[in-house]
Amino acid sequence: MHKRLILDSRLLDITITRLCQQLIENHDTFEQSVILGLQPKGTFLAKHIQSKLQELTGKEVPTGYLDTTFYRDDFRRRETPLLANTTHVPFIIENKKVILIDDVLFTGRSIRAALDAMIAFGRPRKVELLVLIDRKYSRDLPIEPHYVGQHVNTILSQRVLVEWTEKGATENAIWLVDTQDIPA
Amino acid sequence: MPSLSVRHLLGIKDLTREDIELIFETADTFKEVINRPIKKVPSLRDITIANVFFENSTRTRLSFELAEKRLSADVINFSSSGSSVKKGETLLDTVNNILAMKVDMIVMRHSSPGAPHYLSKHIKANVVNAGDGTHEHPTQALLDAFSIREKLGGLEGKKIAIIGDILHSRVALSNIFCLQKLGAEVMVCGPITLIPKYIQELGIKVEYDIRKALQWCDVANVLRIQLERQQIKYFPSLREYSLYYGIDKNLLDSLNKEIILMHPGPINRGVELTSDAADSQHSIILQQVENGVSVRMAVLYLLAQMNQ
Numbered sequence: 356m357h358k359r360l361i362l363d364s365r366l367l368d369i370t371i372t373r374l375c376q377q378l379i380e381n382h383d384t385f386e387q388s389v390i391l392g393l394q395p396k397g398t399f400l401a402k403h404i405q406s407k408l409q410e411l412t413g414k415e416v417p418t419g420y421l422d423t424t425f426y427r428d429d430f431r432r433r434e435t436p437l438l439a440n441t442t443h444v445p446f447i448i449e450n451k452k453v454i455l456i457d458d459v460l461f462t463g464r465s466i467r468a469a470l471d472a473m474i475a476f477g478r479p480r481k482v483e484l485l486v487l488i489d490r491k492y493s494r495d496l497p498i499e500p501h502y503v504g505q506h507v508n509t510i511l512s513q514r515v516l517v518e519w520t521e522k523g524a525t526e527n528a529i530w531l532v533d534t535q536d537i538p539a
Numbered sequence: 540m541p542s543l544s545v546r547h548l549l550g551i552k553d554l555t556r557e558d559i560e561l562i563f564e565t566a567d568t569f570k571e572v573i574n575r576p577i578k579k580v581p582s583l584r585d586i587t588i589a590n591v592f593f594e595n596s597t598r599t600r601l602s603f604e605l606a607e608k609r610l611s612a613d614v615i616n617f618s619s620s621g622s623s624v625k626k627g628e629t630l631l632d633t634v635n636n637i638l639a640m641k642v643d644m645i646v647m648r649h650s651s652p653g654a655p656h657y658l659s660k661h662i663k664a665n666v667v668n669a670g671d672g673t674h675e676h677p678t679q680a681l682l683d684a685f686s687i688r689e690k691l692g693g694l695e696g697k698k699i700a701i702i703g704d705i706l707h708s709r710v711a712l713s714n715i716f717c718l719q720k721l722g723a724e725v726m727v728c729g730p731i732t733l734i735p736k737y738i739q740e741l742g743i744k745v746e747y748d749i750r751k752a753l754q755w756c757d758v759a760n761v762l763r764i765q766l767e768r769q770q771i772k773y774f775p776s777l778r779e780y781s782l783y784y785g786i787d788k789n790l791l792d793s794l795n796k797e798i799i800l801m802h803p804g805p806i807n808r809g810v811e812l813t814s815d816a817a818d819s820q821h822s823i824i825l826q827q828v829e830n831g832v833s834v835r836m837a838v839l840y841l842l843a844q845m846n847q
Contacts, residue, residue, distance in 0.1 A: 422568065424568075425568075425572065425580035425581070425582045425610075425840075426580060426581060426582075430582055430843075430844070431585070431843060431844060435542070436541075436542040436841065436844040436845075437844070438541070438561075438564070438565065439565065439568040440568070441567075441568060441571065442568070442571055442572075471581070474577070475575050475576065475577040475579070475580075476575060476576060476577075477576060
């Protein structure tokens with residue numbers, strides 16, 4: 356199986372710490388800031404970012420989960436049906452600085468859907484995008500992240516696999532895998 | 540990834556338990572959507588849905604229309620009064636004319652049992668049965684079961700009594716199928732003339748004493764007396780019916796347990812339910828109406844994906 360380790364658990368922790376330091380530089384006291392993790396996989400990273408920020412600043416940044424299923428542009432264009440996850444936004448985002456969080460940025464279509472989904476909850480003052488892995492040269496839309504854990508060069512047949520212990524993995528790790536090796 | 544096992548929603552009888560659970564899980568997410576400041580998602584923006592109603596309806600039609608609009612579908616409404624149906628056009632011709640205008644889904648209510656089944660065999664569009672005569676009313680059964688699930692946490696092992704005019708009720712039949720598929724126990728209760736002769740064969744209990752039925756059940760789903768479908772007299776008078784089968788606050792208070800009261804509407808206040816019972820804390824009648832929109836959104840959303 357062609358599987359290459361991009362980040363192991365130690366490097367991942369360092370990366371998350373760096374991303375949090377960058378957030379602290381830009382968001383200062385986090386008074387007007389909120390975190391929105393994208394369902395399903397961005398929510399794990401959002402939780403890690405939230406707890407690391409709490410460790411570094413002592414503040415608990417309000418964190419919600421946003422599901423983009425109903426806003427996607429590939430509805431009725433896929434073989435398998437799209438089923439939604441829960442959306443949980445327990446705060447007002449009107450006039451807030453929103454930090455959108457996803458694990459992997461690929462074509463940018465999920466982020467486009469996320470922007471639409473987010474607007475249904477109000478008009479934020481500013482929206483920033485944080486991703487752990489940016490798959491370079493693969494964007495379909497003009498969307499670029501503000502905070503990036505690592506840039507990775509990939510080809511279409513590869514996939515980035517993000518494993519979290521919360522999801523049953525033995526340790527947190529990010530892998531680059533050939534698609535044919537991923538069980539359906 | 541799970542998907543529905545059917546292309547049309549013609550009746551609960553055709554659905555599997557997994558289908559019903561998938562609809563409920565999807566309805567949960569839509570319930571969250573319709574409680575947002577902007578209660579609309581763009582999922583069905585490329586779909587046109589025709590609501591074709593050959594029979595009167597308030598709740599069901601409004602609920603479907605709202606569900607369609609919340610999903611951003613284009614909606615056209617048709618009702619047989621004031622239409623060419625009065626000039627002798629057949630059902631299939633009427634629907635084919637509507638479909639010629641590029642309609643993707645048909646939501647139909649018709650007074651003849653089996654009308655949507657007939658239609659589904661002759662057209663390409665997805666068909667949703669919004670009530671066919673005295674046969675089935677699947678979305679009502681789904682929203683009833685969804686409301687019970689929401690209130691009691693699940694249906695498995697729960698006892699549901701369906702009370703009233705079982706003979707003329709499509710809601711009763713769909714409810715029986717739906718509740719049984721989800722593992723609930725079902726009883727019907729009403730005057731002997733309004734209970735179909737062989738209904739026990741569906742594996743349900745039959746009771747003629749309303750007090751015993753209420754004492755047995757966790758949930759009472761009370762149905763309307765459908766005078767418009769009764770060609771002969773099934774009981775001496777409405778007053779007598781309400782004396783023997785009407786539910787009031789005193790009756791509810793005299794039970795040694797709390798039960799949940801449901802009604803698919805429209806209520807005939809003072810006949811099957813008195814106002815103090817219908818408006819009591821036992822009643823989840825308005826929650827049923829609210830859940831109707833989310834459940835119908837789930838049905839339309841899931842069926843639209845089957846039409847690829």
